Amino acid sequence: MSTSSTFPSDFLWGGAIAANQIEGGYKEGGKGLSIQDVMPQGITTPRTEGPTDDNLKQVAIDFYHRYAEDIALFAEMGFKTFRFSIAWSRIFPLGDEAEPNEEGLAFYDRVLDECEKHGIEPLVTISHYETPLHLTETYDGWVNRDLIGFYERYARALFARYGARVKYWLTFNEINSVLHAPLLSGGINTPKDQLTKTDLYQAVHNELVASALATKAARELAPNAQVGCMILAMPVYPLSPDPDDVMASLTTERTNLAFGDIHVRGEYPGYYLRSLRDQGVDLVVTDEDRAVLKENTVDFVSFSYYVSVAETADESKRVMGEGNLFPGVRNPTLKASEWGWQIDPVGLRIVLNQFWDRWQKPLFIVENGLGAKDELVEVDGRKTVIDDYRIAYFNDHLVQVGEAITDGVDVMGYTSWGCIDLVSASTAQMSKRYGFIYVDRNDDGSGTLDRYKKKSFDWYAGVIRSNGASLTR
Ligand code: BGP
Numbered sequence: 001m002s003t004s005s006t007f008p009s010d011f012l013w014g015g016a017i018a019a020n021q022i023e024g025g026y027k028e029g030g031k032g033l034s035i036q037d038v039m040p041q042g043i044t045t046p047r048t049e050g051p052t053d054d055n056l057k058q059v060a061i062d063f064y065h066r067y068a069e070d071i072a073l074f075a076e077m078g079f080k081t082f083r084f085s086i087a088w089s090r091i092f093p094l095g096d097e098a099e100p101n102e103e104g105l106a107f108y109d110r111v112l113d114e115c116e117k118h119g120i121e122p123l124v125t126i127s128h129y130e131t132p133l134h135l136t137e138t139y140d141g142w143v144n145r146d147l148i149g150f151y152e153r154y155a156r157a158l159f160a161r162y163g164a165r166v167k168y169w170l171t172f173n174e175i176n177s178v179l180h181a182p183l184l185s186g187g188i189n190t191p192k193d194q195l196t197k198t199d200l201y202q203a204v205h206n207e208l209v210a211s212a213l214a215t216k217a218a219r220e221l222a223p224n225a226q227v228g229c230m231i232l233a234m235p236v237y238p239l240s241p242d243p244d245d246v247m248a249s250l251t252t253e254r255t256n257l258a259f260g261d262i263h264v265r266g267e268y269p270g271y272y273l274r275s276l277r278d279q280g281v282d283l284v285v286t287d288e289d290r291a292v293l294k295e296n297t298v299d300f301v302s303f304s305y306y307v308s309v310a311e312t313a314d315e316s317k318r319v320m321g322e323g324n325l326f327p328g329v330r331n332p333t334l335k336a337s338e339w340g341w342q343i344d345p346v347g348l349r350i351v352l353n354q355f356w357d358r359w360q361k362p363l364f365i366v367e368n369g370l371g372a373k374d375e376l377v378e379v380d381g382r383k384t385v386i387d388d389y390r391i392a393y394f395n396d397h398l399v400q401v402g403e404a405i406t407d408g409v410d411v412m413g414y415t416s417w418g419c420i421d422l423v424s425a426s427t428a429q430m431s432k433r434y435g436f437i438y439v440d441r442n443d444d445g446s447g448t449l450d451r452y453k454k455k456s457f458d459w460y461a462g463v464i465r466s467n468g469a470s471l472t473r
Pocket of ligand 1: 173304371
């Protein structure tokens with residue numbers, strides 16, 4: 001049975017990517033190095049001293065040179081929006097310069113030209129796991145308060161240049177992930193096992209203040225823009241109805257919810273302050289920081305959603321499964337992807353309802369998708385992938401988005417993650433494919449970089465064309 005469309009007529013259908021996972025051109029156009037240049041295996045191994053040839057991200061899928069062709073393919077699917085990130089080190093190669101790099105700014109002008117040509121609304125992430133390496137090595141990343149000023153200068157340069165062309169902005173990708181992946185998410189050079197809790201939470205605080213200052217800058221420089229936070233959403237279910245398990249799941253979930261609470265309400269919630277005290281964390285928070293947070297709350301909340309997890313107070317039952325960047329207690333009722341991420345479409349409806357009830361802010365699903373191994377085959381003389389598993393994943397999740405909209409949740413749009421195959425963030429593999437478009441590149445770097453439409457390409461085009469009415473329950 002197909003669903004009659006519950007999606008609003010202005011629903012922003014599209015796809016999402018991040019600069020470091022698709023652009024390549026890692027030293028072109030005056031670009032400086034970023035943390036990604038010393039993370040050839042993602043978060044699975046410690047950073048390297050300098051760039052190494054085995055790093056797939058040096059070329060990635062060569063979007064730096066093929067952006068026009070790729071955006072045309074997105075347009076062919078009918079994208080209303082395209083979420084991309086700007087590589088900070090293209091604009092400020094070291095991160096602490098006074099003036100931006102014109103060649104870097106000009107590259108994104110060209111990307112925006114292509115979006116405009118096809119009537120695609122850009123959705124721009126200011127910082128997506130690509131802190132300039134110099135800021136990591138010289139300042140220890142976000143542990144250092146100086147980063148606030150460098151980020152604000154960078155954000156101001158973007159609003160000044162693109163503010164009239166870009167309506168939707170996200171300040172930090174999955175801002176809560178810094179607690180789990182300090183180098184990837186916070187540009188923090190100190191290895192995780194040597195990082196003090198105080199330094200880690202100071203980095204969190206510095207990012208939150210920077211996020212609010214970017215929102216403030218957008219109000220001044222791009223008054224028509226809307227600024228959202230971006231949270232890694234991962235609903236946490238109690239493993240059993242035992243009240244201790246319910247409390248444990250609430251406590252774990254709050255480690256993520258706190259970031260939305262602060263962005264939306266402009267202050268630290270009591271449970272968060274208690275957790276800092278319990279952990280012996282002593283933060284430097286100025287009165288000015290408090291005022292900046294309070295006065296510059298977000299217009300909307302965006303989030304990624306891949307998995308739900310469980311939680312229990314009983315240590316002996318804490319069997320861990322894989323998650324997006326950090327593990328969680330395995331839910332025995334759910335199946336998992338080839339990478340062990342548990343698949344839970346209803347969890348997306350739960351998150352949407354929970355966030356709406358809690359914050360009453362428009363919600364934007366800016367990442368969701370299935371990382372899977374694909375096989376390129378030939379059908380009627382054309383290379384393609386018969387990815388029915390991916391179609392099923394998207395269909396089931398989008399049906400739940402429709403349910404949430406019927407529940408009364410204000411959902412602005414949906415951008416699937418990795419609408420074109422790209423290098424994975426956690427494992428740096430090409431073989432973990434998310435796209436509607438196959439890119440001929442392998443884990444060993446071989447391949448022509450040619451693009452092929454998968455079966456899901458036409459399927460997603462149909463969903464967009466029918467505004468969700470073609471989804472099946
Ligand atoms: C999120 C990141 C993305 C992305 C996605 C899938 O955490 O924001 O950058 O890559 O997860 O994760 P992975 O690439 O590790 O499969």
